[in-house]
Amino acid sequence: MYHATATGSLSEPALEEKVEILKNDDGLLLRVFAEGSAEPLQTALPGSYLYGQDFKPFGLHLVDLNGDGTDEIIAITAEGASVGAYASVFDVDSGALKALTDQPIGGHQFEIQRQSDGTHRLKCYGKWTDEHSSTLEVYEWDSGKLRGRAIEGSEKSPRQSR
Ligand SMILES: [Ca+2]
Numbered sequence: 001m002y003h004a005t006a007t008g009s010l011s012e013p014a015l016e017e018k019v020e021i022l023k024n025d026d027g028l029l030l031r032v033f034a035e036g037s038a039e040p041l042q043t044a045l046p047g048s049y050l051y052g053q054d055f056k057p058f059g060l061h062l063v064d065l066n067g068d069g070t071d072e073i074i075a076i077t078a079e080g081a082s083v084g085a086y087a088s089v090f091d092v093d094s095g096a097l098k099a100l101t102d103q104p105i106g107g108h109q110f111e112i113q114r115q116s117d118g119t120h121r122l123k124c125y126g127k128w129t130d131e132h133s134s135t136l137e138v139y140e141w142d143s144g145k146l147r148g149r150a151i152e153g154s155e156k157s158p159r160q161s162r
Contacts (some may be wrong), residue, residue: 008062047077
């Protein structure tokens with residue numbers, strides 16, 4: 001049994017709300033202790049493990065993707081190192097946990113970047129397409145929605161460029 005925890009402002013700015021990922025017999029569970037909810041909000045996550053990157057845990061992130069002052073939840077989970085991982089993105093909306101993408105985003109390396117306007121974007125690197133590059137999808141807030149766009153073979157992942 002293991003878990004990851006983080007705190008952030010999910011329902012309203014300046015709140016300290018706790019988020020955790022638990023592993024149980026059924027798999028991985030995301031639980032959110034939102035302000036005003038008697039029971040934790042929860043949902044199953046894909047995969048069997050919390051993701052790690054460069055030998056460090058890199059599974060649970062609370063960042064403000066859209067710059068509205070409250071944090072969104074990025075949970076990165078994996079089936080195994082060679083299969084890659086899934087980034088699942090949620091926000092807390094009117095006391096409910098809402099997925100921000102139709103399905104979890106696949107990738108082999110992930111990077112979360114803060115932008116100068118206070119928003120964040122999520123970069124998801126795929127498998128290598130040749131010895132110098134990999135596929136890359138960049139997810140950022142656009143017109144009220146988290147949208148991904150593919151950037152073909154133009155950038156190396158942080159690990160690959162080391
Ligand atoms: Ca936000």
